[in-house]
Amino acid sequence: MEKKKLAIIGCGGIGRYHLDHFLQMQDIQIAGVCDILEDRAQAFAEEAHCPAFVHYQEMYDAVRPDMVFICIPPYCHGAVEFETIRRRIPMFVEKPVGLEPALFLEIRDKVREAGLITASGLQLRYESNIARLKEFAAQHRIVEMNLCRVGGIPDTPWWKTRALSGGQLVEQTIHQVDMARNIMGEPETVCSMGSHDIIKGVEGFDVEDLSVTLVRFRSGALGTITTGCYAANGAAADNKLTFGAADARADYYMFDKVAVYGAGGGEETQRDEVVKGDGRMLQLDQAAVYRPEGDCGMLCDRTFIEAVMTGDGSKIRSPYEDAVKSVLFTLACNESMETGQPVKVDIDA
Ligand SMILES: NC(=O)c1ccc[n+]([C@@H]2O[C@H](COP(=O)([O-])OP(=O)(O)OC[C@H]3O[C@@H](n4cnc5c(N)ncnc54)[C@H](O)[C@@H]3O)[C@@H](O)[C@H]2O)c1
Known part of the structure; x- marks a missing residue:
């Protein structure tokens, strides 16, 4: 079976955290990485043996990813998500998913309409001890x-x-x-x-x-x-x-x-x-x-990736729609x- 293609937008601190996880996974292909700062994208690309991009639309056109991790700062959200939804690419969006309710609620509604698989970077949801607290x-x-x-x-x-x-x-x-x-x-x-x-x-x-x-x-x-x-x-x-x-x-x-x-x-x-x-x-x-047992950050990433592989998002504990509520x-x-x-x-x- 062909490996699913994964892309990263935002090659900073948290992008690196996710990249380290992806480099341990044999069953996905890191297809492209993108940062408006070219040297950051290049550094990731060398490690992941994939092309680097400065514009995410160009990356989407060139590599046609099956999923994307959006790892950009809080004030940068908006256009990236709208284009990702338009192309129906399942997206993992780092927390906080935005700063302006009008913007992230519109994104949430478009996610709903598109029926897209989404996740957020609230990885504590996957800590094993959460079950004890529940x-x-x-x-x-x-x-x-x-x-x-x-x-x-x-x-x-x-x-x-x-x-x-x-x-x-x-x-x-x-x-x-x-x-x-x-x-x-x-x-x-x-x-x-x-x-x-x-x-x-x-x-x-x-x-x-x-x-x-x-x-x-x-x-x-x-x-x-x-x-x-x-x-x-x-x-x-x-x-x-x-x-x-x-x-x-x-x-x-x-x-x-x-x-x-x-x-x-x-x-x-x-x-x-x-x-x-x-x-x-x-x-x-x-x-x-x-x-706690296991690595909740790895589990958080893995749960989203497996949801995209199977088409079943039910195991995702913090989809975009719920992550919005924590920002509110x-x-x-x-x-x-x-x-x-x-x-x-x-x-x-
Ligand atoms: N889940 C966690 O535990 C966790 C930990 C740290 C940070 N974060 C979150 O991750 C997000 C990013 O944080 P960071 O520390 O990685 O920031 P950072 O500044 O280190 O990296 C963000 C990168 O995104 C790039 N970028 C911005 N807009 C872009 C665009 N349109 N296209 C391509 N690249 C773009 C920037 O150039 C930068 O390199 C923040 O929202 C932060 O809260 C989450």
């Missing part, structure tokens, strides 16, 4: 969620400019926000505050260096989202979600572990000090700790920061 959510009523992602400023030049990246919540913490949706269900209202007071002297930096959001989910649960890029050299970095129920708690640490407290099993840990009627001060508890969630937080008002999240726009 199980936890099914067995306990989660009343509270705390999400925290704190790090430094990524070195892609467009990242620090709000109009180009959307800011940290939209560009980066969207991974965790998407996980919040995946486990908690959809949000109803957000109320966010942002800071611009911590990072000084970085040219062109106009995104929030810290933001804190309150969320009310449709389930009635309340949550917080704290995200910042103020941690110099990663010194104060943090990345976790906590899901609290009256009878148990689950903590998720990205790529590291899920720890479930109060549900039995695991190692004994000293959890907290509580003053009880009988004078006991110390509460001991047991955490069952689960480490984060953009609602931005709107709240700008207006100083709570914002209803129009997730079914």
Whole structure:
């Protein structure tokens, strides 16, 4: 059987991550790579032994790919997707799928009309521990969620400019926000505050260096989202979600572990000090700790590729249509920061 032909548009940081995956796959052909910066496309082409292009339309005409990975920055979406849909090429679009709802909702509608197989780069959906969290959510009523992602400023030049990246919540913490949706269900209202007071002297930096959001989910649960890029050299970095129920708690640490407290099993840990009627001060508890298995990024790519090979997109966990909702969630937080008002999240726009 002839190998399916795969193309890449955008040969930067995340393009490289996907290319490394494709180079390990024997059953696909990397048919062409494209970047408006010719040297970037050339570098990929040498490794992949395929032609390099500066214009994606020329690549489409020349190699007629069966699928494409669109790995361009948040502010560059639009024309590429419309042309890809017009040619009915299944597309994997990196997150966030855009910054302008009018644009990405139109793309979503055209995807629907065309019945195209799509996927997005929200690879945490494929982490093996997600199944543990789903199980936890099914067995306990989660009343509270705390999400925290704190790090430094990524070195892609467009990242620090709000109009180009959307800011940290939209560009980066969207991974965790998407996980919040995946486990908690959809949000109803957000109320966010942002800071611009911590990072000084970085040219062109106009995104929030810290933001804190309150969320009310449709389930009635309340949550917080704290995200910042103020941690110099990663010194104060943090990345976790906590899901609290009256009878148990689950903590998720990205790529590291899920720890479930109060549900039995695991190692004994000293959890907290509580003053009880009988004078006991110390509460001991047991955490069952689960480490992730496999490479969720590879699985994310592979699931899309196999969907194109078989024509069955049902195993894709974050198609374009769903990825749009996570952008709408984060953009609602931005709107709240700008207006100083709570914002209803129009997730079914
Ligand atoms: N899934 C993840 O975990 C993950 C990780 C990092 C980045 N990303 C996302 O991937 C996207 C790209 O990020 P990056 O770090 O690779 O950025 P980057 O700047 O390193 O690379 C983007 C490349 O796209 C090229 N480009 C822009 N418009 C183009 C066009 N019309 N045709 C061809 N090439 C074009 C640029 O020249 C650049 O080389 C962002 O949306 C980012 O949020 C996802």
